[in-house]
Amino acid sequence: MVTDLTPFVALNDVLTRLVEGTREALRPDLMGVYLSGSFALGDADAGSDVDFLVVTRAFLTEPQQAAVQALQRTLYDEFAHWGKHLEGSYFPADLLRRPDPARTPIPYFNHGGRDLEFSDHDNTLVVRWVTREHGLALAGPPPRELIDPVDPNDLRAEVRTLLHRWGRALLGESEESSRGWAWTPDGLNNDWLQPLVVLLMTRMLQTLNTGQVHSKKAAVAWAERHAPEWAPLLGRAWAKHADQFTRYQRPADPNDLALTRDFIRFALGHPLAATAS
Incomplete structure (x- = not known):
């Protein structure tokens, strides 16, 4: 369980629910859940959004998309502050490992959003670098095992x-x-x-x-x-x-x-x- 990963008790509760809900939604297709962005880089405060990255074995199926959609809406509705500041992507492992010049859109929740969309927002070298070098593992192996070094x-x-x-x-x-x-x-x-x-x-x-x-x-x-x-x-x-x-x-x-x-x-x-x- 995520108990003390961040200095915000309420956020740790949200992250615990995120991991539990994602495991239930994806089961064997889940490879890892990571914090990126400000919380990974070490300067997060009450004004930070919560950048997360879920690594999956393949693109989400339609039933999996519906399941993570329901999870996001639950977190948004039940947690007054941090549930409304989640932002993250569901990244197929093969696509995440190395640069993707095509910037393929992947399942994504925008900051403050409740609805799943497909976006290239996180399909960048910046996100890969931050997650690989500083990402905090909520579940799964160290992110360096999933992402190649960025030139x-x-x-x-x-x-x-x-x-x-x-x-x-x-x-x-x-x-x-x-x-x-x-x-x-x-x-x-x-x-x-x-x-x-x-x-x-x-x-x-x-x-x-x-x-x-x-x-x-x-x-x-x-x-x-x-x-x-x-x-x-x-x-x-x-x-x-x-x-x-x-x-x-x-x-x-x-x-x-x-x-x-x-x-x-x-x-x-x-x-x-x-x-x-």
């Missing part, structure tokens, strides 16, 4: 592509839709997304520097050393993280919104973000 340069290439794609969309230079976020200049005027973009792009720059994925808190500390002129904006963004779930309906601070646009331009123009000629 640092391949990881950099993926992150560099996303940095330019999302950054240009937020500046109005292209159109992009991802994760249900409003990747538009107007969409950035949101007191949840604006600080999150600052943290996200800081993490991207650190990954381009190190070839590894780091926590939001570690990325802020890295940027304060390497780009101290942005330290105040980064500090305010990190300070808002713990209660980010209360900020969906608020407009961003006007000054920070303008600074964030400047920060996006800084990130896109950084030498680390330069694309190969």
